[in-house]
Amino acid sequence: MTQTEIKAGMVVAYTEPGTTRQGWYRVRKVTKNTVNLGSIFGHTLYHKGVPKDQVREDEAAWYSNWSKSEAYQCM
16 A cells, blocks of 8 residues: 655644544644644644654545534635
């Protein structure tokens, strides 16, 4: 299975290790082995130094979920 190369600006899915908390984040910075993850809208940084193998590109699923939200429907 070929994994998409993770680049700054992508929306990715990430599950925090040791928990079931999963969310979508925007990649803010990419290094050789790690990424920093922040909010999709805004500038808040949530996770620093996350190994690249723990995130996956998931913008289509995020957009599908977000487009059904009340915030989106009110636009």
